[in-house]
Amino acid sequence: MDERQALAAFAALGQEHRLRVVRALVTAGPNGLAAGVLAETVNVAGNNLSFHLKELSHAGLITSRREGKSVIYSAAYAGLSDLVQFLMRDCCQGHPEVCAPAVAALAACDCTTGDTLHA
Amino acid sequence: MDERQALAAFAALGQEHRLRVVRALVTAGPNGLAAGVLAETVNVAGNNLSFHLKELSHAGLITSRREGKSVIYSAAYAGLSDLVQFLMRDCCQGHPEVCAPAVAALAACDCTTGDTLHA
DNA sequence: TCTACGTTTCAACGATAGTTGATATGTAGG
DNA sequence: CCTACATATCAACTATCGTTGAAACGTAGA
Numbered sequence: 001m002d003e004r005q006a007l008a009a010f011a012a013l014g015q016e017h018r019l020r021v022v023r024a025l026v027t028a029g030p031n032g033l034a035a036g037v038l039a040e041t042v043n044v045a046g047n048n049l050s051f052h053l054k055e056l057s058h059a060g061l062i063t064s065r066r067e068g069k070s071v072i073y074s075a076a077y078a079g080l081s082d083l084v085q086f087l088m089r090d091c092c093q094g095h096p097e098v099c100a101p102a103v104a105a106l107a108a109c110d111c112t113t114g115d116t117l118h119a
Numbered sequence: 120m121d122e123r124q125a126l127a128a129f130a131a132l133g134q135e136h137r138l139r140v141v142r143a144l145v146t147a148g149p150n151g152l153a154a155g156v157l158a159e160t161v162n163v164a165g166n167n168l169s170f171h172l173k174e175l176s177h178a179g180l181i182t183s184r185r186e187g188k189s190v191i192y193s194a195a196y197a198g199l200s201d202l203v204q205f206l207m208r209d210c211c212q213g214h215p216e217v218c219a220p221a222v223a224a225l226a227a228c229d230c231t232t233g234d235t236l237h238a
Numbered sequence: 239t240c241t242a243c244g245t246t247t248c249a250a251c252g253a254t255a256g257t258t259g260a261t262a263t264g265t266a267g268g
Numbered sequence: 269c270c271t272a273c274a275t276a277t278c279a280a281c282t283a284t285c286g287t288t289g290a291a292a293c294g295t296a297g298a
Contacts, residue, residue: 007138013206014130015286019122027209030217035245048287050246069244069295077210081221084203087132088225090146091196098149102200106207106225134256154275167257169276188265188274 001082005060009083012059017044018052022061025075032065032074120201124179128202131178136163137171141180144194151193153186 013019020042025033033041039049053073056062060079065072084106091099132138139161144152152160158168172192175181179198184191203225210218 003135003138007133007135010129010138011133014126014133016122016126017286019126019129022206023122026207026218027212029212029214036243039245045288046245047247047289051286054246066295071245075210075217077217078220080206080218081223084206084221084225087141087199087203088145091194093146093148095148098194098196099145099199101197102203103225104200106203106222130255136256155273158275164258165275166259166277170256173276185265190275 001086006083006086008059009061009079012056012061015052017042017049018056021049021052021056021073022075025062025073026077026080028074030074030077032072034067034070034072036070038073120205122205125202125205127178128180128198131175131180134171136161136168137175140168140171140175140192141194144181144192145196145199147193149193149196151184151191153189153191155189157192 013022021038024038024041035049035053039046057064061076062073063076088099088102132141140157143157143160154168154172158165172181176183180195181192182195207218207221
């Protein structure tokens with residue numbers, strides 16, 4: 001991930017409605033949520049939400065697929081990973097103790113119990 | 120970290136000059152960099168940089184200390200950790216495989232070789 | 239094909255953020 | 269005390285972002 005992409009991603013997350021959308025989709029899991037459900041969840045008008053979803057999609061943070069009349073959005077976990085990696089890259093220049101908490105914080109996630117940790 | 124703080128942090132990072140400042144400080148390590156050095160590094164006028172540094176500081180992403188005539192800024196690694204944790208929290212609702220790459224990406228950092236990983 | 243539903247696009251307005259220049263603070267040395 | 273240096277503050281301007289309402293698109297069922 002280059003700076004331009006990271007910039008777009010952070011700018012996208014730095015907005016109340018968009019951050020809530022991403023959080024909702026991250027917790028929702030890979031099944032995702034329909035645009036209409038998201039509109040109710042974050043309490044935003046449909047047309048306005050559509051604008052934000054487009055921005056999040058362009059930033060590589062979410063993906064979409066059509067299912068009948070609905071459009072289902074899901075978190076782009078790979079994009080989120082890249083963003084985290086971009087932010088913390090080269091944080092260990094001779095002082096691993098300063099960034100270890102970041103690793104520990106994320107490792108505290110239940111993911112560590114998954115069998116695909118190193119996949 | 121609550122939503123309001125995360126929002127401020129992401130909005131702070133969603134700006135070219137501020138993102139470069141944070142990246143410069145993250146790679147610089149706990150010793151930090153003087154405001155003047157940062158101004159040259161990111162190629163921003165001093166008064167303008169001061170505005171951005173204030174915003175980053177208010178967002179909990181950097182800290183500052185005075186050393187003689189200079190003010191030294193450093194990355195707030197704890198704040199960065201909290202931010203990462205906020206973004207990925209509850210990402211594993213029954214599907215640990217989707218967020219495992221995020222953990223792996225951060226774990227790829229040399230931090231994993233540090234002796235304070237679980238501290 | 240017609241209607242209903244879900245979603246997206248567009249133009250326009252109001253609010254907010256970033257830059258600039260001038261000025262103020264605070265610190266060290268002569 | 270006075271000057272030089274480093275950084276911070278303030279007001280004003282411009283550009284960009286987010287919201288709103290109206291309208292269009294695409295899909296499914298009658």
